[in-house]
Amino acid sequence: xxxxxxxxxxxxxxxxxxxxxxxxxxxxxxxxxxxxxxxxxxxxxxxxxxxxxxxxxxxxxxxxxxxxxxxxxxxxxxxxxxxxxxxxxxxxxxxxxxxxxxxxxxxxxxxxxxxxxxxxxxxxxxxxxxxxxxxxxxxxxxxxxxxxxxxxxxxxxxxxxxxxxxxxxxxxxxxxxxxxxxxxxxxxxxxxxxxxxxxxxxxxxxxxxxxxxxxxxxxxxxxxxxxxxxxxxxxxxxxxxxxxxxxxxxxxxxxxxxxxxxxxxxxxxxxxxxxxxxxxxxxxxxxxxxxxxxxxxxxxxxxxxxxxxxxxxxxxxxxxxxxxxxxxxxxxxxxxxxxxxxxxxxxxxxxxxxxxxxxxxxxxxxxxxxxxxxxxxxxxxxxxxxxxxxxxxxxxxxxx
Amino acid sequence: xxxxxxxxxxxxxxxxxxxxxxxxxxxxxxxxxxxxxxxxxxxxxxxxxxxxxxxxxxxxxxxxxxxxxxxxxxxxxxxxxxxxxxxxxxxxxxxxxxxxxxxxxxxxxxxxxxxxxxxxxxxxxxxxxxxxxxxxxxxxxxxxxxxxxxxxxxxxxxxxxxxxxxxxxxxxxxxxxxxxxxxxxxxxxxxxxxxxxxxxxxxxxxxxxxxxxxxxxxxxxxxxxxxxxxxxxxxxxxxxxxxxxxxxxxxxxxxxxxxxxxxxxxxxxxxxxxxxxxxxxxxxxxxxxxxxxxxxxxxxxxxxxxxxxxxxxxxxxxxxxxxxxxxxxxxxxxxxxxxxxxxxxxxxxxxxxxxxxxxxxxxxxxxxxxxxxxxxxxxxxxxxxxxxxxxxxxxxxxxxxxxxxxxxxxxxxxxxxxxxxxxxxxxxxxxxxxxxxxxxxxxxxxxxxxxxxxxxxxxxxxxxxxxxxxxxxxxxxxxxxxxxxx
Ligand SMILES: Cc1cc2nc3c(=O)[nH]c(=O)nc-3n(C[C@H](O)[C@H](O)[C@H](O)COP(=O)(O)OP(=O)(O)OC[C@H]3O[C@@H](n4cnc5c(N)ncnc54)[C@H](O)[C@@H]3O)c2cc1C
Numbered sequence: 001x002x003x004x005x006x007x008x009x010x011x012x013x014x015x016x017x018x019x020x021x022x023x024x025x026x027x028x029x030x031x032x033x034x035x036x037x038x039x040x041x042x043x044x045x046x047x048x049x050x051x052x053x054x055x056x057x058x059x060x061x062x063x064x065x066x067x068x069x070x071x072x073x074x075x076x077x078x079x080x081x082x083x084x085x086x087x088x089x090x091x092x093x094x095x096x097x098x099x100x101x102x103x104x105x106x107x108x109x110x111x112x113x114x115x116x117x118x119x120x121x122x123x124x125x126x127x128x129x130x131x132x133x134x135x136x137x138x139x140x141x142x143x144x145x146x147x148x149x150x151x152x153x154x155x156x157x158x159x160x161x162x163x164x165x166x167x168x169x170x171x172x173x174x175x176x177x178x179x180x181x182x183x184x185x186x187x188x189x190x191x192x193x194x195x196x197x198x199x200x201x202x203x204x205x206x207x208x209x210x211x212x213x214x215x216x217x218x219x220x221x222x223x224x225x226x227x228x229x230x231x232x233x234x235x236x237x238x239x240x241x242x243x244x245x246x247x248x249x250x251x252x253x254x255x256x257x258x259x260x261x262x263x264x265x266x267x268x269x270x271x272x273x274x275x276x277x278x279x280x281x282x283x284x285x286x287x288x289x290x291x292x293x294x295x296x297x298x299x300x301x302x303x304x305x306x307x308x309x310x311x312x313x314x315x316x317x318x319x320x321x322x323x324x325x326x327x328x329x330x331x332x333x334x335x336x337x338x339x340x341x342x343x344x345x346x347x348x349x350x351x352x353x354x355x356x357x358x359x360x361x362x363x364x365x366x367x368x369x370x371x372x373x374x375x376x377x378x379x380x381x382x383x384x385x386x387x388x389x390x391x392x393x394x395x396x397x398x399x400x
Numbered sequence: 401x402x403x404x405x406x407x408x409x410x411x412x413x414x415x416x417x418x419x420x421x422x423x424x425x426x427x428x429x430x431x432x433x434x435x436x437x438x439x440x441x442x443x444x445x446x447x448x449x450x451x452x453x454x455x456x457x458x459x460x461x462x463x464x465x466x467x468x469x470x471x472x473x474x475x476x477x478x479x480x481x482x483x484x485x486x487x488x489x490x491x492x493x494x495x496x497x498x499x500x501x502x503x504x505x506x507x508x509x510x511x512x513x514x515x516x517x518x519x520x521x522x523x524x525x526x527x528x529x530x531x532x533x534x535x536x537x538x539x540x541x542x543x544x545x546x547x548x549x550x551x552x553x554x555x556x557x558x559x560x561x562x563x564x565x566x567x568x569x570x571x572x573x574x575x576x577x578x579x580x581x582x583x584x585x586x587x588x589x590x591x592x593x594x595x596x597x598x599x600x601x602x603x604x605x606x607x608x609x610x611x612x613x614x615x616x617x618x619x620x621x622x623x624x625x626x627x628x629x630x631x632x633x634x635x636x637x638x639x640x641x642x643x644x645x646x647x648x649x650x651x652x653x654x655x656x657x658x659x660x661x662x663x664x665x666x667x668x669x670x671x672x673x674x675x676x677x678x679x680x681x682x683x684x685x686x687x688x689x690x691x692x693x694x695x696x697x698x699x700x701x702x703x704x705x706x707x708x709x710x711x712x713x714x715x716x717x718x719x720x721x722x723x724x725x726x727x728x729x730x731x732x733x734x735x736x737x738x739x740x741x742x743x744x745x746x747x748x749x750x751x752x753x754x755x756x757x758x759x760x761x762x763x764x765x766x767x768x769x770x771x772x773x774x775x776x777x778x779x780x781x782x783x784x785x786x787x788x789x790x791x792x793x794x795x796x797x798x799x800x801x802x803x804x805x806x807x808x809x810x811x812x813x814x815x816x817x818x819x820x821x822x823x824x825x826x827x828x829x830x831x832x833x834x835x836x837x838x839x840x841x842x843x844x845x846x847x848x849x850x851x852x853x854x855x856x857x858x859x860x861x862x863x864x865x866x867x868x869x870x871x872x873x874x875x876x877x878x879x880x881x882x883x884x885x886x
Contacts, residue, residue, distance in 0.1 A: 087638060087747040088776075110644060130586065141585070143594055144563050151838075159838035160831070165743045167775045168812040169549045169598050170819055170830055171857065172839040173562070176594025180586070197644035220504065224527065226618035228684050254687035295583035297504040326584045354505075355584035372589040374578050377845065381590055384841035397589045 007036055008043045011071070018072055020052055021065035022364075030074040033094075034150055034158055034189040037073065041187065042156030044071050050390045051154070053187045055096060055122030059129050062289075062360045063182050064368050067394035073187055075124050081105045082190065083164070090147065090164050092192040095124030111195040114139035118283040118329065124188045130180030133281045134231035134247060137324045139196065142179045148192035149175040151185070154386040164192045177381070183392040184400055185385040199230075199249035205262045206277055207270035209234070209242040212303035218244050219299060219323045221265050227258045232324025235279045236303075238316045238333065244323070245277050284318040286331025288339055289361040292319075292346070294326045298353030305352065306330065309345040313338035326355065336363035347371065369397045402466045402486070404443045411446055411488075414456045419494075421445040430489050433474045433481040434536075438821055442469070442483030449494045450511075451569055451577060451607035457490055458605065459575025467851045470601045472513060472541030476548060477739055478820025480600045480856060490605060492543050498522050499608065505583045506613045507566065512543025512606045519611065528613035531558040534816070535724045543606050549598030551816040553649040553723070554680075556774035558614065560816075562597040567610030570596065573603070573847035582610055595842055600818050601853040603846040617682035620648070621692045622716045625677045625704040626670035630654050630769070633675035634749040636702035637773045640679065641746070643698060645691050649680040650774035651723050654753075657730070657768040657781065658722070664729035667722030670706040677704075677773065678719050726770040727781065734766070734783035736792070738799045742806035743815040746776040755805055756780055763798040765791065777815035778806070804829065819857045827859055837862055 011029035018025050026049075031037040044051050049070035054060060056076065075096035082092040086109035093102055099120040103112055117131030125131075127149070130142050139145065148162035151174065161174035178188055209215045215234060222232055222244075230249045236242035244266075248258045263270050283289055294302045303319065310317050315333025322328070332339050339362055346357045347370045359368045372378070375398045382389070382400045394400075404422075412420045421427055422444050431439045443466075448454045461468045467487035474481055483489045492513035499509040503526045508519055516537040519530040533552035534540055540550070546568070551560045558564075567581035580596070581587045596603055627633040633652050640647065653661065655674050661667050669676050679695050681688045699707055710716035722729075730737045744752050753769065760767040760782075768781040780802050784795035803813045803826055813819070813826045827836060836858060843850070844864035854861065 085745060085747065087642065088745040089641070090745070130591075136585075140559065140563055143591060144559060153838065157834050157838065159835045161835065161839060163810065163812055163830075165745055165776055165811050165815075167551060167555070167560070167743050167772070167777045167815040169551075169560075169816055170812050170814050170823075171827065171836070172842050173549075173594060173598055174839060174842075176562070176591045176597075177842065179594070180591055185590075197646065200644070223506070224503070224615065226615070226684055228615075228687075250684075250687045251690040254684060254690055257686035258684050291586075293584040293586050295505040295507070298584070327586065353584075354582055356586070356588045358588055369588050373587065374580050374589060374592050377572065377578065377592060378590045380845035381592075381595075381842065384845045385838075 006043045007031065007039045014072065020054070020069050020072065021061045023065055023069050025052070025069040025072045027070070028072040028074055030077045032077045034152065037152045037187055037189050038156050038158045040073060041152050041154065044390070045155050048388065048390070050393055051187070052392050053124065053128070053183045055125035056098060058119050058121035059125055062129065063395045065364065065395070066392050075122060075189070078189060084109070085164070086111060089195040090166070090192055091195055092148070092164055092190065093123055094190055095188045096122050098122055099126060106195055107198065110198050112198050113145065113193050114196045115142060115145060116281050118281060123191055127179050127188055127191060128181060128183050132322070132327065134233050134322060136322050136327065137232050138230040143176045145194050146175040146179060146191060147194050149178055149188060150190035151178060152187045152189055154186065154388065154391050162192065166194050182396045184382060184396040185391065201252045201255045202247060202249045203255050203259050204245050204247055204273045204276055205259055205266065205270050206243050206245040206273065207266040207268060209244050212300040215242060215244065215303065215323065216297065216300040218266060220297065222246055222262070223296060223324050225261065225265055227261050227265070229324070232322065233280065234319065234321060234323040234328070235277070236319040238318040243277070245280065247276070279320060283329050284320045284331045286318060288332045288359065288363070290330045290332065290343070291358040291360050292328045292330055293355035294328070295354040296324065296326050298355065299323055302328070302353040302355065305346060305349050309342040313342065336365055339363055340366045372397045402464045407460060407464055407466060407488070408444055410460055411444070411457060415446065415448060415453045419447050419449070419453065421447070430471060430474070430483060430491065433476040433479060435477050435479045435822055438479045438482050440483045440485050442489040443486055445489040445491055447491050447494050451571065454490060454605055454607050455571045455575050455577050457488060458571050458573065461488055461851055462574045462849070465849070465851070467854050469853045470543065470547070470605045472544030473515070473539050475536045475540045476544060476820060477741065477817040478814070478822045480548065480818050480820035482821045484854070492541060495607070501526060502583070503528055503613065507583045507610055508613055509608060509610050510542050512541060512546070512609060514542050516540050516542060516545055523613050524616065527616055529616055530564070530611055531614040532561045532564055535727070542609050542611065546597055546606050546609055547599065547601045548816065548818045551777070553651055553772060556650060556772065557646050557648045562594065564612045565593065565597055565609060566612055568593055568596060568606050569608035571605045571607055573849070573852040600820060600856050602843060602856055604852055619685040619688040620680065620682040620716070621688055622678065622680040622710040622719055623696060623699070624669065624708045624719045625679065625699040626673035626706040627675045627677070627704055629674035630753050631750050632703035633677050634753070634773070636677060636699045636704065638747065639698040639702055640695050641774070643694055645694055647679050647695065647774060648682040649678065651678040652676070652771055652773040653723060653726060654769040656766060657726050657770045660729040660733045660768060661722035661726055663732040665721050665725045667718060669722055678723055723770070730768055730781045730783060734785070736784050736786045738782040738795055740778070740780045740782060740799050740802055741814050741817040742778050742803050742811060744776045744778065744806050744809045744811035746774070748809040749773065749776065752778070752805055752809060756802055759798050759801050763794045765795045765798055767798065776811065821856055824857055824859045827857070
């Protein structure tokens, strides 16, 4: 398609590197502001173009591939911090800034955005995929720290909800709806987050874990204790025994006392470290990436079911994640057929641990999402925001 | 006009005779919520006992085109549960079962009529509590809390209702029952639960709620600091937060609010205080010790002339008594008052308080200030005497001007009491038409006929209409087939 006027006139033709999950886009445009994004989307709407928003592209293979991408909206030129009000512990930034750059901006004030997703990219990508990492245990998810959002709808209309104060119940909270919407409801252009003080001291306590039952016992002991950890992470490589690592943050004296309490609690001789273990906050490495959620006490049932299912195909899953929250990530052994079979088996049994089985990254023949409760309502939400289904079509649940 | 007697008969047959109220005198019990100057008698009230009952009522309303309004304990302060004269009020006061207490998963499942404090009472013997603590917690319901996304003094550290609800059983406005979320985090798909919490009853009705239980803290320490005025107290708050302390709560009261509290509950706050701060820290004992010393030092450095430290739970309760009774207490010093709820960035506190006192002086009505100082959530109490001609109007003007002040400083027209009937007219001052239109797309998805608590939140309803069928890319039929194949 060729165009001579408007911002789309400045779009460049897509290159092979722009391919999104195997789908070749037509053009790439890089707006620098909310207003420019709105102009782009108005033009795209007039032409009926399908649109996929892209930050640094770290998670474009996640979810289902879009069924069509006429236009990639690259957000990386929107990389400014609009306001960092240190005294109010909030930051307002454009969506294309990387999380790392944002943290660098707020760190000199002794502050951080308490989100440490497994695959950090841009703020917009983080919101759209609702990524979380170890700090989820103490600080919650993207939805919990996001206090204001600006989005551009499929028809090019700009809308915002929330604001820049932490406490605010005026109107519907669109931020929660946009968080984890995978680009299917609008292009996120700006966001405001609540910040937290950087801790004076951080220490990790790591203990070996002997099987699923032991993992459960230790996690239960820690989460019911008075040590108030910042994170409770399990790492179980495919071939090696598991480790439970606990992050404690606070004042030097306080942390020392709490670490001592944790050592007693965990028994044996746990390792105490000033730096995180090498695996901390990273996804397990493999061809597939599963997100497995569970109720806290469902951990051993999930681990057992995973081992039983993978054993049928020879091999064991590598598992890592926030056992104290109920979010694990896993890679599976075997070929696409094995992955499909294991995922199907887990989905059938998942009521036993009260969670969902999502294939973030995997073979195309495997349904990424599995059964979804409230899907009819979700379709209706999609139909309202994007009636022509032009935003990331097919990427989200139920073909949304 | 819908046939209300026929609807009443249908609901009696489905839910039992004693569940349906159509006697006008009895109905007047429900004519208002905590914002008593708005009054409407509903056409019918139904006291449902379970999900099935609520779904029956909602389905009947859907089929007959009758609007419905949910009501918990009726303590709301924005007219959220204000009935419709042509509608049904669905009351949850018979839905007060705690279904499960599950400390191993740190969750409780409760019916929506359960009183907030009862969740904590049931959890305490297990070492847990329910963190969101609105001052009305002895009477307000979990369903009402969910609908308002209620906060409380301790939300500064622990977050609001939205951060503590992980699942819901929901009766959608067409009567369909769905479950969203549960004990595990991140249910697959859109975060519909996130859209529902804080939707003020406009997207349907909660019939069961899964809430997070929080471990009781090992140590709690509370101090009461008296200052010459609100400027010094405000500076102390900034210094505490600037030092990297995240207190469980930081509450402030000004001289007039203190005077009222003394008159009402004789809380014995320090004589001559122009402002008091209540600062509470909780958590692991060794952390709390350190940080408490820090807080005390910052209060002194910023001019606290007296600091009291609660020696035990009894003294702590006394500190809190003055604060928690403050709204009702102003009734002692003024025949009438408006409870305002607005938010500003905390650092704007000094300038905004100065402007409020100017507004008070020029309007000729007194304003008492009570607020959650840690997060900038103001509760100015505008005092007036309705028997003096013109005072009510002036109070209303001052109260509205305070909201403008909040917006001017980048804040919000409500931090916890909700928009309801009362503040719908202010929404366009904070949001553009496009913002409001976009929010109402969510409403159109849930409630295309606008029957669930209509007239609340939004000044003008959006016509939902049929969405255009023009599609790009995959044909809808193929798309549906694709979805089924998965
Ligand atoms: C003295 C006093 C102090 C207060 N202090 C605070 C405070 O500190 N923090 C705070 O946040 N609020 C406070 N409030 C306001 C009020 O208590 C809260 O908004 C509370 O959550 C309302 O609960 P309720 O059960 O009384 O709800 P109601 O007033 O009955 O209803 C409130 C709204 O919720 C909807 N609703 C009720 N039940 C359901 C349901 N099951 N499903 C869907 N929607 C439903 C109603 O339609 C209505 O829109 C205070 C009120 C008073 C009177």
